[in-house]
Amino acid sequence: MILVELRKTFRRPRTWATIAVLNALPVLVAVLLVLTDLAPRPGEGPPFLSAVLSNGTLYPLAALAIVLPLFLPIAVAVVAGDAIAGEAQAGTLRYLLARPAGRTRLLVAKLVAVLAFVLVTVLVVAAVGYVIGTTLFEAQPVAGGTSVSGTSLTPEEVAWRTLLAIGYVAVSMLGVAAFALFFSTLTDSPLGATMGALAVLVASSLLFTLDAASPLAPYLPTRYWLSFVDLFREPILWRDVTRGLALQGVYVGALLSAAWASFTTKDITS
């Protein structure tokens, strides 16, 4: 069943189109930077972008930081929102469940397929960023990269911290996927599920900027998204990273339970 769902996801032209479009923006940014040589000053613009002109190996992180606030969540919300509601809209859900695929099994398989999509997407963005970064910018050979704190890191350190960062971004996106998957079990309209998840994210980002909402801030799903930057401080600032992981864990757990409860007791009338 899991294999079936993976095949469905990755045999869809739409999946690859989404990933391709997602990579277009970081590529465009890289080309513009090379042509103009105008990097944002440190502390401005997306994280890491100021550093990439001197060290291209940091570009995977810059690429992730560019797509993280908007494009990556949209892509994840589209795929996860489509998971159940898309099958309902196409009418294939009733055939899957009468087959019988088993509701819990189907939900788990959908979750794994969405998870695989998140991982593949994040990895492709990072990989394309790496290729772009090392071909367009100088890769500092021996001295290694610089941490955000100003001290230098060896290439090995950059490499494993980059992997950690990729994992952290993937977990953050899993939170988005959980919202979209839950909404997907409530409606027969994939667009509605996707929009619902995005509305949550927009609301969360908006509340984050509002001082009056500061008591809520630690619980907002987008609060710790950019904390992967802390992995490149020297020493690593684990506080926000662990809080971010815990917060996403709670959201994912609660939303998936809710999705399971709603899907297994639902009348399929689509």
Next chain:
Amino acid sequence: MSAVIATRGLVKRYGRLRAVDGIDLDVRAGDVYGFLGANGSGKTTTVRMLLGLVLATSGDIELLGARTARARQRVLPRVGALIEGPASYGHLSGRENLALLDASGPGGSWRTRTRRIAAVLEQVGLGGVGRRPVKAYSLGMRQRLGLAGALLRRPDLLVLDEPTNGLDPQGISEIRALLIDLHRGGTTIFLSSHLLAEVEQLCSRVGVLDRGRLVLQDELATLTAPTGATVVVTPAPEQARALLDGRLTSVTGDRLVVRGSDPAEVNALLVRGGVPVTGLAIERPTLEEVVLARTAASPDRVEAHP
């Protein structure tokens, strides 16, 4: 004979509306059961409850001997279904759609999958369809593909909801022949339809649903059994009326209904009296008459309440 589908007091309530209101279905092995009802009478909700898509508010369902919801999930691989029209992934070919559906649940071995898919496509008349995506199929082809999906595991029970929808007359008679063939091979068929003619041609037993209630469930042969009257068509109805006075139950134009179940006797009587007879038959109610007599106005008619 054992029950293939048996429900007892099956109810589905949506808020205050009772979509299905206490029905006791009884479908036996070897039946071709015609489940009739107007649009909105609760047919589809009943079919969905049988297949575990809609959860019953109350009542029991027994499917192929399985009584609990969990047990019914275990027998569902032996049930082939076509529910409210076919559905498939438009960007994939028919073959790939069938393979995905078959791999989505238990009871369909992957070793035999390619062979089974080729066989059912041949059976429904899509053997030469090739690799073109389903979105390029016509409505009739999609219907055939849906039927192929239902037949993929040689099911013991076929639950078909409007299986000839979207097919042209040749297609309809082809599918009818296929169903008759399957039935001969031992498949029990539960055919839900609002097309009386289709049910009358195929089915051995009939259940009629009206506003969520099963108003009729019997053998088709019993329902359309002779009424004990003879229908006479004659160009001289007045003459015949004089001759048969007292035995006539109705006269409409040149068509007379005469009490007495022996047409030969009625014929002899008329001919002796010099009345020309152009038509003579045992009176049988049509399925349509039986159904209309038992059901109220169409449920999708919404009258204004002054």
